[in-house]
Amino acid sequence: MRASLIQIAVDPAESPEARRARAASLVAEQRGVADLVVLPELWPVGAFAYESFEAEAEPVTGPTHDAMSRAAREASVWLHAGSVVERAPDGALYNTALVYAPSGDLAATYRKIHRFGFDQGEAVLMAAGEELVTVPVPGLPLGLATCYDLRFPELFRGLVDAGALALVVAAGWPARRREHWTLLARARAVENQAYVLACATAGSHAGVPQAGHSLVVDPWGEVLAEAGDGEETLTVDLDPALVATTRDRFPALKDRVLGLSAPR
Numbered sequence: 067m068r069a070s071l072i073q074i075a076v077d078p079a080e081s082p083e084a085r086r087a088r089a090a091s092l093v094a095e096q097r098g099v100a101d102l103v104v105l106p107e108l109w110p111v112g113a114f115a116y117e118s119f120e121a122e123a124e125p126v127t128g129p130t131h132d133a134m135s136r137a138a139r140e141a142s143v144w145l146h147a148g149s150v151v152e153r154a155p156d157g158a159l160y161n162t163a164l165v166y167a168p169s170g171d172l173a174a175t176y177r178k179i180h181r182f183g184f185d186q187g188e189a190v191l192m193a194a195g196e197e198l199v200t201v202p203v204p205g206l207p208l209g210l211a212t213c214y215d216l217r218f219p220e221l222f223r224g225l226v227d228a229g230a231l232a233l234v235v236a237a238g239w240p241a242r243r244r245e246h247w248t249l250l251a252r253a254r255a256v257e258n259q260a261y262v263l264a265c266a267t268a269g270s271h272a273g274v275p276q277a278g279h280s281l282v283v284d285p286w287g288e289v290l291a292e293a294g295d296g297e298e299t300l301t302v303d304l305d306p307a308l309v310a311t312t313r314d315r316f317p318a319l320k321d322r323v324l325g326l327s328a329p330r
């Protein structure tokens with residue numbers, strides 16, 4: 067199983083429409099190279115371009131879906147197409163990840179559970195997802211997370227309990243907290259003995275320079291590949307059997323103690 071993470075640059079000088087076309091051609095380049103391709107969070111509009119969320123919101127089957135479904139089919143890959151500003155039928159906005167099978171069929175959607183911004187931005191403009199989502203990619207079931215979710219280990223434990231062997235994090239992570247990004251990606255891999263595929267954006271939008279530094283971490287916590295600051299595609303071989311081997315040889319997951327009571 068080979069995975070490619072496309073760390074696309076998100077800059078205001080490029081329209082969402084132009085970026086969709088460019089992302090589709092970057093995915094197309096992965097035909098015959100990768101089995102799984104991952105894009106970052108909110109790359110059509112920019113994760114911090116809050117003032118554009120309303121105007122650029124789209125239904126799940128909107129323009130990003132059309133471009134990414136076609137790209138997955140043409141490249142014949144599983145495609146985690148990052149996330150879009152979804153306008154739900156009731157009018158609410160969600161930060162929604164879209165995952166396609168190699169046929170181009172929409173295999174899963176994941177609405178970001180932990181919204182970023184405290185009392186502003188995404189946290190007030192968007193509604194929160196409520197469901198954990200796994201995707202049955204043959205041999206390497208995926209568990210889905212988006213950006214700020216990375217700070218909440220219980221979400222990842224839930225995905226592992228649901229059978230995920232690889233944890234995919236699509237992000238638009240600020241450069242200011244790059245060390246948190248790489249540290250937490252490794253921590254999620256070590257504590258869950260799972261692959262972590264963490265794909266961020268490059269560039270700068272709404273005045274927020276992006277961290278880049280997408281990375282792939284193996285179940286032992288080794289960084290298999292890490293991008294730099296700019297636009298870049300990382301391609302990495304994954305061995306799903308390594309998850310079971312790691313868990314067998316160092317069976318820490320079996321030593322979990324659940325339901326601890328609070329101190330009195």
Ligand SMILES: O=C(O)CCC(=O)C(=O)O
Nearest residue numbers: 182213214238239240243
């Ligand atoms: O947690 C962080 O530092 C960044 C989170 C973030 O930028 C997001 O979720 O959009």
